[in-house]
Amino acid sequence: MAQLNPFRKAFHLPSKQRINWFPGHMTKARGQIQHKLRNVDCIVEVHDARIPISGRNSQFFDTITGNGVKPHILILNKVDLLGANQRNAVVRQLRTLQPELKNILFSNCKDQRYPGISNIVPLATKLVSESSRYNRAQSADHNIMIIGVPNVGKSSIINVLRNVHLKKRSxxxxxxxxxxxxxxxERIKIQQNPPVYMIDTPGILQPSIKDDEMGMKLALVGCLPDHIVGEELIADYLLYWLNKHKRYEYVEKLELSSGPNDSISSVLAEYAHKQEMFHRVKQYNGQVEVMTNLLAAARKFISFFRTGQLGDINLDEYNGHLNIN
Ligand SMILES: Nc1nc2c(ncn2[C@@H]2O[C@H](COP(=O)(O)OP(=O)(O)OP(=O)(O)O)[C@@H](O)[C@H]2O)c(=O)[nH]1
Ligand SMILES: [Mg+2]
Incomplete structure (x- = not known):
C-alpha cells in the first residue's frame, strides 16, 4: 500500500498577507519599454527554469510582442539549478499550455559554452530575417529587447553574449x-556581423499577484526582495513544497535528528541550535536573553535551495507532472 504523506496538503498565507511587489520603477519601465518597441526586431523573454509555468507576466509580455507579431524567444535560464533530466518534460508542458510558443531555449550563464547560450543570437537573427520588419526593413541592425520578471538573469545573458561574440567585458x-x-x-552591442544589439530592461512583475502559491514560488527563486515576503515565510513555503513532493534531502542537509517535519519553527530551531546560531534579544523588562536565531536559519535553508544543494527542483512539478497555477 502506498505510504500516506502526513504533511500539509495546501499552503495558506497568514491572514491579510499578500505577495505583491510593484515599485515605481516598474511602472516607469513599462512606459519606457512601450516607447522603444518601434525600434525592436525581436523580443527575448527570460524566465527562471525552476518555475517554467509560474509567474510569467504573460499579459504584459503578449502586448509587447503584439500578440506574436514580433519574433519571440523564451529563454529558461538557470538551468544548472533545474537539472538536465527535467528539460524535456518542461518543454512538453509549455507547448501543451501555450502551443504558439515555438522558440524555447535553456541557458546557463555560469557556463559560457552551454549550447543554449550560443544558440540565442543565431536563432534571433534567423527569426528577424524571416519576419516582416515594417519600419525597420531597411536597417541592417538587429535590435533585441530582453524582458522578464526580476532576477532571472536578463542582464547576465547580455554580458555572456557580449563576451562570447565580441570578447568584450560586461x-x-x-x-x-x-x-x-x-x-x-541604451542598446548594448553583442555582435559585429550582422550588427546585433540588446536592450536591457528592469524585471517587471504583475501589478497584483492573485495566486498565493505563484507568489511564493516567485519569492522562493528570488524574483522579489526577501524582506517583502519575509524569510521565515519563504522558508515555510520551501518546507511545505519539499514535504509535499517527498523531497527529503533537506533532512540530512539540516541535520534533523527526527526526520522530515512539517513545522518550520521546530525545523529552524533545531538547525539554529545545532549550528550555534544565537542572538541577543532585549525583553520587555529590559533583560537581554540569548535566543536561537531563526531568521539566520531561515536564510541558510533558503540559500541551500537557491544554490541547488537540496537537489534539482522544478517548483512547478506535481507528482511527476507539472502543476499549472
Ligand atoms: N545559477 C545561476 N545563476 C545565475 C544564472 N544567470 C544569472 N544568475 C545569477 O542570478 C542573479 C541575477 O542576475 P541578473 O542578471 O542581475 O538578473 P536580472 O534578470 O537582470 O535582474 P533584474 O535586473 O533585477 O531584473 C545574479 O546573482 C546572477 O549571478 C544562471 O544561469 N545560473
Ligand atoms: Mg538586470
Missing amino acids: AARVGAEAGITRAVG
Whole structure:
C-alpha cells in the first residue's frame, strides 16, 4: 500500500498577507519599454527554469510582442539549478499550455559554452530575417529587447553574449537581489556581423499577484526582495513544497535528528541550535536573553535551495507532472 504523506496538503498565507511587489520603477519601465518597441526586431523573454509555468507576466509580455507579431524567444535560464533530466518534460508542458510558443531555449550563464547560450543570437537573427520588419526593413541592425520578471538573469545573458561574440567585458549591471536594473538602458552591442544589439530592461512583475502559491514560488527563486515576503515565510513555503513532493534531502542537509517535519519553527530551531546560531534579544523588562536565531536559519535553508544543494527542483512539478497555477 502506498505510504500516506502526513504533511500539509495546501499552503495558506497568514491572514491579510499578500505577495505583491510593484515599485515605481516598474511602472516607469513599462512606459519606457512601450516607447522603444518601434525600434525592436525581436523580443527575448527570460524566465527562471525552476518555475517554467509560474509567474510569467504573460499579459504584459503578449502586448509587447503584439500578440506574436514580433519574433519571440523564451529563454529558461538557470538551468544548472533545474537539472538536465527535467528539460524535456518542461518543454512538453509549455507547448501543451501555450502551443504558439515555438522558440524555447535553456541557458546557463555560469557556463559560457552551454549550447543554449550560443544558440540565442543565431536563432534571433534567423527569426528577424524571416519576419516582416515594417519600419525597420531597411536597417541592417538587429535590435533585441530582453524582458522578464526580476532576477532571472536578463542582464547576465547580455554580458555572456557580449563576451562570447565580441570578447568584450560586461556592460550590464548584475546582482543577486531582485531589482538591480532599474531603467531601460541604451542598446548594448553583442555582435559585429550582422550588427546585433540588446536592450536591457528592469524585471517587471504583475501589478497584483492573485495566486498565493505563484507568489511564493516567485519569492522562493528570488524574483522579489526577501524582506517583502519575509524569510521565515519563504522558508515555510520551501518546507511545505519539499514535504509535499517527498523531497527529503533537506533532512540530512539540516541535520534533523527526527526526520522530515512539517513545522518550520521546530525545523529552524533545531538547525539554529545545532549550528550555534544565537542572538541577543532585549525583553520587555529590559533583560537581554540569548535566543536561537531563526531568521539566520531561515536564510541558510533558503540559500541551500537557491544554490541547488537540496537537489534539482522544478517548483512547478506535481507528482511527476507539472502543476499549472
Ligand atoms: N545559477 C545561476 N545563476 C545565475 C544564472 N544567470 C544569472 N544568475 C545569477 O542570478 C542573479 C541575477 O542576475 P541578473 O542578471 O542581475 O538578473 P536580472 O534578470 O537582470 O535582474 P533584474 O535586473 O533585477 O531584473 C545574479 O546573482 C546572477 O549571478 C544562471 O544561469 N545560473
Ligand atoms: Mg538586470
